Amino acid sequence: MPKLIRNRAVENDLWTVLKEATGPEVLKVVLNKNFIVPIRFWETYKSEIEEYSGQIAIWLDSDEMASDIEAELHNFPLIALNFPVFSDGRSYTNARELRGHLNYQGEIRAIGDVLRDQLFYMSRCGFNTFAIRHDQDPNACIQALSDFSTGYQACTVEAEPLFRRF
Amino acid sequence: MYQYNEYDHQMLTERVAQFRDQTSRYLDGKLTETEFLPLRLQNGLYVQRLAPMLRVAIPYGLLSSQQLRKLAFIARHYDKGYGHITTRQNIQFNWPQLEDAPDILAHLAEVEMHAIQTSGNCIRNTTTDQFAGVAVDELEDSRPYCEIIRQWSTFHPEFAYLPRKFKIAVCGTAVDQAATQVHDIGVYLVSGPEQQVGFRILAGGGLGRTPVIGQEIFPFVEKKHLLTALEAILRIYNRQGRRDNKYKARIKILVKEMGIEAFKTKVIEEWQRIKDGPQTLTEKEIERCKSFFIELPYTATQDNPDTLTEALQKEPLFLNWYRRNVKQHKRPGYAIATIALKETGTAPGDVTDVQLEHIADLSDEYSFGEARVSHRQNVVLADVAQEELYALWQQLRNQSLASENLELLTDMICCPGGDFCALANAKSIPIAESIQREFSNHDQLLDIGEITINISGCMNACGHHHVGNIGILGVDKKGEEFYQISLGGSSKNEASLAKVLGPAFAEEEIPFVIRKIIAVYKDNRIDGEKFLGTYQRIGLEPFKDKIYAKAD
Numbered sequence: 001m002p003k004l005i006r007n008r009a010v011e012n013d014l015w016t017v018l019k020e021a022t023g024p025e026v027l028k029v030v031l032n033k034n035f036i037v038p039i040r041f042w043e044t045y046k047s048e049i050e051e052y053s054g055q056i057a058i059w060l061d062s063d064e065m066a067s068d069i070e071a072e073l074h075n076f077p078l079i080a081l082n083f084p085v086f087s088d089g090r091s092y093t094n095a096r097e098l099r100g101h102l103n104y105q106g107e108i109r110a111i112g113d114v115l116r117d118q119l120f121y122m123s124r125c126g127f128n129t130f131a132i133r134h135d136q137d138p139n140a141c142i143q144a145l146s147d148f149s150t151g152y153q154a155c156t157v158e159a160e161p162l163f164r165r166f
Numbered sequence: 167m168y169q170y171n172e173y174d175h176q177m178l179t180e181r182v183a184q185f186r187d188q189t190s191r192y193l194d195g196k197l198t199e200t201e202f203l204p205l206r207l208q209n210g211l212y213v214q215r216l217a218p219m220l221r222v223a224i225p226y227g228l229l230s231s232q233q234l235r236k237l238a239f240i241a242r243h244y245d246k247g248y249g250h251i252t253t254r255q256n257i258q259f260n261w262p263q264l265e266d267a268p269d270i271l272a273h274l275a276e277v278e279m280h281a282i283q284t285s286g287n288c289i290r291n292t293t294t295d296q297f298a299g300v301a302v303d304e305l306e307d308s309r310p311y312c313e314i315i316r317q318w319s320t321f322h323p324e325f326a327y328l329p330r331k332f333k334i335a336v337c338g339t340a341v342d343q344a345a346t347q348v349h350d351i352g353v354y355l356v357s358g359p360e361q362q363v364g365f366r367i368l369a370g371g372g373l374g375r376t377p378v379i380g381q382e383i384f385p386f387v388e389k390k391h392l393l394t395a396l397e398a399i400l401r402i403y404n405r406q407g408r409r410d411n412k413y414k415a416r417i418k419i420l421v422k423e424m425g426i427e428a429f430k431t432k433v434i435e436e437w438q439r440i441k442d443g444p445q446t447l448t449e450k451e452i453e454r455c456k457s458f459f460i461e462l463p464y465t466a467t468q469d470n471p472d473t474l475t476e477a478l479q480k481e482p483l484f485l486n487w488y489r490r491n492v493k494q495h496k497r498p499g500y501a502i503a504t505i506a507l508k509e510t511g512t513a514p515g516d517v518t519d520v521q522l523e524h525i526a527d528l529s530d531e532y533s534f535g536e537a538r539v540s541h542r543q544n545v546v547l548a549d550v551a552q553e554e555l556y557a558l559w560q561q562l563r564n565q566s567l568a569s570e571n572l573e574l575l576t577d578m579i580c581c582p583g584g585d586f587c588a589l590a591n592a593k594s595i596p597i598a599e600s601i602q603r604e605f606s607n608h609d610q611l612l613d614i615g616e617i618t619i620n621i622s623g624c625m626n627a628c629g630h631h632h633v634g635n636i637g638i639l640g641v642d643k644k645g646e647e648f649y650q651i652s653l654g655g656s657s658k659n660e661a662s663l664a665k666v667l668g669p670a671f672a673e674e675e676i677p678f679v680i681r682k683i684i685a686v687y688k689d690n691r692i693d694g695e696k697f698l699g700t701y702q703r704i705g706l707e708p709f710k711d712k713i714y715a716k717a718d
Binding site for chain 2: 092
């Protein structure tokens with residue numbers, strides 16, 4: 001089972017990410033699962049989702065904006081933000097927005113090309129679970145969350161910038 | 167200057183440890199080339215033509231003598247005995263080994279230096295006027311605000327993977343010496359409606375392939391809103407800047423494609439959300455940062471002391487240097503002395519380990535232990551008592567540091583070019599040298615007057631060729647190096663982009679072409695007019711006619 005990091009511990013990932021091309025029939029075949037579905041899937045198959053036996057969450061790709069689904073955000077227990085490639089930095093801004101003016105309190109999960117060397121910044125932007133890429137060492141990833149003891153900026157982990165803290 | 171506190175030290179130490187681990191994983195084959203790339207770039211390491219290149223940050227160009235000595239040590243032990251001052255007030259070493267980089271960074275950390283974010287798609291070193299704090303035409307010292315921006319931009323978790331590099335310059339003087347308008351963000355200290363000092367903020371400037379002059383986003387923001395205003399611009403850029411094409415990924419392209427009004431609206435909308443939030447600067451923080459740049463313990467009080475006047479009378483070479491390289495200081499009795507790193511035969515901006523140590527000693531002896539580097543690749547001793555200028559000059563002469571060509575034709579900006587840089591299409595250092603050799607007579611240089619020649623070895627424009635009065639760009643034509651000449655650029659207040667003169671020239675033609683350009687200027691200038699003034703009055707045509715004229 002894929003590994004997930006939450007609260008600086010490794011756990012089994014109980015959610016399955018559906019890719020873009022998947023159709024609604026999956027919800028009829030695989031029952032009582034937890035699916036993270038693409039935003040378009042969720043918009044298109046609302047009635048199927050309503051009838052589904054398991055939990056449904058959504059994921060946003062890096063070119064999709066959290067603010068576009070502002071009104072419905074709070075229905076989701078988790079929102080996953082995709083890194084198509086680790087060097088695409090747009091999901092950091094999406095996470096900041098979710099934690100900022102969109103005031104999303106649920107789980108924000110990093111999915112896709114999630115590597116240990118970016119985890120510290122992700123955590124400061126509001127991600128709190130990390131579906132690390134299969135080849136990543138989970139223990140090293142947990143360590144990487146402590147690469148730095150603090151940062152200069154206000155962020156999700158430290159609500160005030162350093163200059164207001166000392 | 168700014169002194170690190172326990173937090174700055176701690177984060178820097180943690181960064182060195184992090185990069186040491188990343189480097190060893192890369193060398194062990196556990197990190198791929200692609201995954202290591204942005205990590206090493208954000209620690210200043212390029213892989214160049216001959217060896218890795220390490221670019222060390224000099225925040226807003228300010229150095230202590232202790233830091234200068236450390237740079238000398240690094241040049242000597244890890245390089246071939248020299249460093250190169252860049253157009254963004256950094257210093258780069260051309261010959262370190264990748265395996266040594268973590269050790270070099272540890273050495274730098276001992277003197278509160280690093281190579282963080284000197285490369286890569288992140289917010290780079292913030293630059294400013296090399297005369298900040300001592301200039302006569304200054305509204306307010308820009309350095310405290312540069313330091314505030316330095317801290318905010320360092321390890322910014324949201325903006326470490328931007329579409330492309332991002333450069334910020336701050337200017338507090340009436341005469342802009344920081345090329346502020348050709349930065350991704352340009353910040354000017356200005357007087358507000360109630361005479362309070364705040365910021366005017368531009369965005370979307372930049373050089374490179376598509377040179378653009380920045381446009382105004384905020385006509386005036388109060389000081390406390392500096393960081394939220396910057397953050398709003400960066401957020402829109404991070405989200406909407408193009409990522410499909412590296413050459414269209416800078417903020418200037420986003421601003422162009424969206425249109426300035428639409429971009430501004432987005433930024434202001436974002437700013438309204440975060441304005442007055444936690445990143446709002448406190449009075450206490452502004453005062454704290456200012457406290458590092460308070461007035462030095464000046465003792466001299468008298469302008470033009472007898473010792474200076476006498477030395478100027480008896481020593482014509484000193485007079486030459488004084489006239490060119492010494493500028494007025496805001497305090498009576500003091501002067502700003504520039505060490506032009508433009509000796510003919512040495513690559514512009516290059517400085518040896520021994521010279522770095524001498525500059526360190528001289529800064530201790532004559533300038534309160536501080537020195538600055540300028541974006542025109544020179545070094546400044548900003549607080550020299552006028553009565554000591556002659557002694558300083560004598561010592562500079564002994565070290566080949568007394569080039570008296572500041573702001574003259576031979577004080578060129580020049581990138582490392584094809585001799586070092588993997589991106590370059592053509593060499594640039596030999597071009598600079600051939601021009602310096604062609605114009606070796608000081609009286610002749612004085613007669614030509616103030617002019618900037620900027621040379622880049624490729625269209626990435628590290629040598630700022632678009633904003634040189636004369637710009638020289640190295641291009642590749644079927645494997646051969648050619649040089650395109652443009653005229654009329656400026657990075658000062660009247661910022662303008664140079665216009666291409668015509669077809670490119672071969673390397674050996676360049677000195678003669680420059681000679682002809684200068685001849686057209688001299689034939690047409692009206693008393694006291696600088697090159698740029700004449701060009702602006704007569705335009706490109708007379709230059710074209712002369713240079714491309716068919717031989718009779």
